[in-house]
Amino acid sequence: MSRTDAPRAATVRVPAKVNLALRVGPPDPDSGYHPLATVFHAVDLCDEVTVRRARSTSLQVTGPFREGVPADPTNLAWRAAELLRENYARTCGVRRPSPVAITLEKNIPVAGGMAGGSADAAGVLLAANELWGEELTPLDLQDVAAELGADVPFGLMGGNALGLGRGDELSTVLSQGELHWVFCVATAGLRTPDVYRELDRQLGWDGPPTPETSAARTAAPEPPQELLQALRTGDPHEIARHLENDLQAPALALQPGLQATLDAGREVGAVTGLVSGSGPTVALLCESREHAIDVSVGMAALRPEIQVFTATGPAPGARVVDTRH
Ligand SMILES: C[C@](O)(CO)[C@H](O)COP(=O)(O)OP(=O)(O)OC[C@H]1O[C@@H](n2ccc(N)nc2=O)[C@H](O)[C@@H]1O
Numbered sequence: 001m002s003r004t005d006a007p008r009a010a011t012v013r014v015p016a017k018v019n020l021a022l023r024v025g026p027p028d029p030d031s032g033y034h035p036l037a038t039v040f041h042a043v044d045l046c047d048e049v050t051v052r053r054a055r056s057t058s059l060q061v062t063g064p065f066r067e068g069v070p071a072d073p074t075n076l077a078w079r080a081a082e083l084l085r086e087n088y089a090r091t092c093g094v095r096r097p098s099p100v101a102i103t104l105e106k107n108i109p110v111a112g113g114m115a116g117g118s119a120d121a122a123g124v125l126l127a128a129n130e131l132w133g134e135e136l137t138p139l140d141l142q143d144v145a146a147e148l149g150a151d152v153p154f155g156l157m158g159g160n161a162l163g164l165g166r167g168d169e170l171s172t173v174l175s176q177g178e179l180h181w182v183f184c185v186a187t188a189g190l191r192t193p194d195v196y197r198e199l200d201r202q203l204g205w206d207g208p209p210t211p212e213t214s215a216a217r218t219a220a221p222e223p224p225q226e227l228l229q230a231l232r233t234g235d236p237h238e239i240a241r242h243l244e245n246d247l248q249a250p251a252l253a254l255q256p257g258l259q260a261t262l263d264a265g266r267e268v269g270a271v272t273g274l275v276s277g278s279g280p281t282v283a284l285l286c287e288s289r290e291h292a293i294d295v296s297v298g299m300a301a302l303r304p305e306i307q308v309f310t311a312t313g314p315a316p317g318a319r320v321v322d323t324r325h
């Protein structure tokens with residue numbers, strides 16, 4: 001489908017995520033990537049991504065979490081724009097489309113385990129495709145997204161999804177109602193590869209396989225069936241019983257102070273808490289929107305040094321919110 005009235009600028013909103021379950025298998029010896037069985041849950045904390053036609057690619061970062069975000073070609077959003085341009089040339093047999101000036105409004109904590117950079121990359125893919133005439137289908141965009149990073153396809157999809165493979169083989173998960181959260185942002189971030197490396201160290205997956213470990217080292221983790229069932233009930237207490245994260249222990253080993261945040265969450269009455277993805281953001285599950293506000297006030301009183309905010313899921317994936325002609 002080609003459009004003649006393509007806009008000159010497009011703005012997209014893309015949600016952050018928390019993994020309700022994150023089961024990690026031993027790393028593939030060739031790629032180093034770990035097979036996952038994860039349940040992604042998008043929350044209504046969104047980055048806003050705007051792209052405009054320009055003479056050369058550029059990037060401007062604004063918003064409360066702009067600090068520490070590179071405004072150069074290493075930014076995943078910049079790489080997304082370049083990769084999509086190449087794909088237009090390859091897939092559509094056309095000249096590379098015009099470069100784009102990108103603006104990111106960072107509302108998602110950086111290096112927090114909430115897939116903020118991935119959200120921005122997903123946002124650029126959707127916004128630039130809008131600008132360049134929607135030549136690529138949603139399926140094409142998912143393929144480009146998976147090339148950029150394991151979390152990027154879910155940024156496009158949103159909602160609740162089961163992620164297998166590297167976390168990029170997605171299928172929709174049915175759920176009832178909404179979940180209400182308080183997110184506690186640590187002052188220092190964690191690098192995702194460091195957390196996976198720490199997991200490997202803890203489980204002895206960093207050395208060559210022995211006869212005892214070799215069978216386990218070929219196993220991909222099973223999807224968390226009990227959590228999938230609990231999500232269909234919509235009951236936060238039932239769901240809380242089945243939340244799990246294999247990266248929590250390594251994240252706690254790298255940032256031992258996170259345990260105090262989890263304990264404080266319990267103390268102020270959250271249903272339960274877990275580390276979000278590779279951390280260090282801590283996600284506290286609450287009973288309702290009002291309860292989440294109470295828990296956030298309790299956390300602010302108990303741990304004033306920690307930044308907290310409330311959010312609700314499941315939220316929709318990347319969506320165009322504005323276009324200008
Ligand atoms: C922790 C999660 O956020 C959970 O959803 C993801 O697994 C991380 O996804 P991501 O940051 O988009 O990951 P990528 O950018 O593709 O990879 C960053 C690094 O994470 C590690 N990585 C990531 C995904 C995966 N299935 N196995 C891995 O080992 C690898 O060390 C890789 O070099």
Ligand SMILES: Nc1ncnc2c1ncn2[C@@H]1O[C@H](COP(=O)(O)OP(=O)(O)OP(=O)(O)O)[C@@H](O)[C@H]1O
Pocket residue numbers: 068069070074075076077104109110111112113114115116117118120121151189190192277278279
């Ligand atoms: N658009 C971006 N936004 C934030 N960080 C970015 C971006 N592009 C590149 N980076 C770099 O990537 C690092 C990790 O960023 P990000 O916020 O995506 O981490 P994360 O949310 O923990 O990722 P994930 O949950 O997908 O593992 C940052 O420290 C920063 O140096």
